[in-house]
Amino acid sequence: MKLSGYHVAITGGSGGIGSALATGLLEDGATVYNLDFVKPADESFKFISVDLSDENSVKEAFKKIEKLDAIIVAAGVQLVGSDSKIGEVTLDTWRRTIDINLTGAFLSVKYAMPFLVKSGRGSVVLIGSPTGITMEGAGYTAYGASKAGMMGLSRIIAADYKEDGVRSNVVVPGTMSTPLIKKIWDDPEKGPDLIRRTPLGRMGDPRDLIGIVNWLVSTDSSFATGASYAVDGGMTAR
Ligand SMILES: NC(=O)c1ccc[n+]([C@@H]2O[C@H](COP(=O)([O-])OP(=O)(O)OC[C@H]3O[C@@H](n4cnc5c(N)ncnc54)[C@H](O)[C@@H]3O)[C@@H](O)[C@H]2O)c1
Secondary structure (H helix, E strand, O other): OOOOOOEEEEEOOOOHHHHHHHHHHHHOOOEEEEEEOOOOOOOOOEEEEOOOOOHHHHHHHHHOOOOOOEEEEOOOOOOOOOOOOOOOOOHHHHHHHHHHHHHHHHHHHHHHHHHHHHHOOOEEEEEOOHHHOOHHHOOOHHHHHHHHHHHHHHHHHHHHOHHHOOEEEEEEEOOEOOHHHHHHHOOOOHHHHHHHOOOOOOOEOHHHHHHHHHHHHOHHHOOOOOOEEEEOOOHHHO
């Protein structure tokens, strides 16, 4: 198995995308730590309870980890119903989104970094979004800005740690059927509209992301850093 001997932490491993990725890593032989504040039903992963927007909580969580070769940041929120155009979005909504998505990514990678440097084959994978690179973010000021910020963060990590054998990349999923956007795809207008904006004409399955993520974790991708990879049914290619 490609990832036997690898230790991988995944944030948001109890969520729709995170749990599929955690399963994919496990199936490829990795030891997987799930950092989330919701305990999953699946006990195959080493669950560590954490609030990723709180530095002390993240610091304590990483004390429970002995070894890491990769961190995947798949935790996130999209505050559908309160995130909005800039003239309408509240500071509370902005702060909560940035705190979890962007500050959460910052803290997760910050506390993972000593392990990744020690590993000598460290890999950071941030889960981005089309909203961070195109006008797909319309109506989601805080979410789109947090995702654009994560992409900048990844490039800076890639540049700063290139001498330490640590690479950093972003995977950009298209519309996936997970609880995160249930309110959008349950909406009789917005749901079908998301499919219309996806050239392949369907919603993605979180398992569609496993191949690219496992490749980015492994040394098969040793020449890949500072990049982003869309797995989005063509949404960002138009
Ligand atoms: N679902 C999609 O269509 C889609 C598309 C593009 C990008 N994404 C991105 O993928 C990532 C995962 O999304 P998802 O669809 O799996 O969402 P999800 O809601 O199913 O899962 C998110 C997970 O993050 C955890 N989490 C949230 N805040 C946390 C905190 N402060 N501390 C610890 N854990 C916390 C939740 O408990 C949950 O398990 C997100 O960053 C999202 O922006 C999703």
